[in-house]
Amino acid sequence: MSRTHPTEPAPDPRFPFPHTTAPTRCRRDPALFDLGFGDLSGDTKKAAHKRLEAARRSCSACPVVTACLRWALVNEPLTAENVFAGTTPGQRRVLRRRLVDRLGPDWVDVLAARDQARRERAEAARYTPLPVAQARIVHLDRELHGPLRLLPQLTAEEQRLNRSRLEAGLKAA
Ligand code: SF4
Structure with a gap:
């Protein structure tokens, strides 16, 4: 999925966008996910909600939905608008607040450190001789x-x- 602009902040390199060869709906039909909440110019609220529901349905069938949500939460400057992993910007704000409560204000670094530790464990397991x-x-x-x-x-x-x-x-x- 490419919904960033060259002048936008770069994504956090510790959390790459999940790779999939599946033709995700947001790739095929990005307009469906581009909901500017609070700015429904040219669109009625009803039509916007209809699109939101369609986007959510697509995300719920997406093979990378969990990783997509993680990416969207971590990359806050890039996801201030639109639908990612079936969530609206407001829902993502709530989820980020919960992560702060659970993991502290540096929750992004905590997640990155956990990922790194997991990768290192997996790597070490590959080279550990069998008993x-x-x-x-x-x-x-x-x-x-x-x-x-x-x-x-x-x-x-x-x-x-x-x-x-x-x-x-x-x-x-
Ligand atoms: S979960 Fe939704 S926004 Fe994320 S890649 Fe899949 S279709 Fe796109």
């Missing part, structure tokens, strides 16, 4: 079923040995 027992099970499983290594038919004795290794690994896990 020995689990590694043994994975190894055995690869030997038995792995697509890369074609094992010849195991003898009854080999099968028994593998089973007992697997059971021992499971017990130790």
Whole structure:
């Protein structure tokens, strides 16, 4: 979605707008979401509310609605108007006040720090070696079923040995 103007403040780089390949309604029909509340010139209140309801329905079916709301809350200077994630500017003000109550006046930094910690944990988990027992099970499983290594038919004795290794690994896990 691109509803910013080059002269507008830049979005907070810690919270990129959620990527999706889905053709979101706000991309296809941005006018539906451009509701200037308090300035309904050329539009009746009834028509504006009808559009608001249509925008809300679209957002509720959008795959990135949660991340979109987060982005809209964090990027207050960019979202002073219009509908984002089914919310009006007034609703977003209320939500921001709740976030201040819950997380403090620097709630945006708190959220950014949490995101960073989550990313670091996920990254660390990728490189943490498996405990020995689990590694043994994975190894055995690869030997038995792995697509890369074609094992010849195991003898009854080999099968028994593998089973007992697997059971021992499971017990130790
Ligand atoms: S939630 Fe609504 S405003 Fe946000 S990307 Fe989806 S359709 Fe657009």
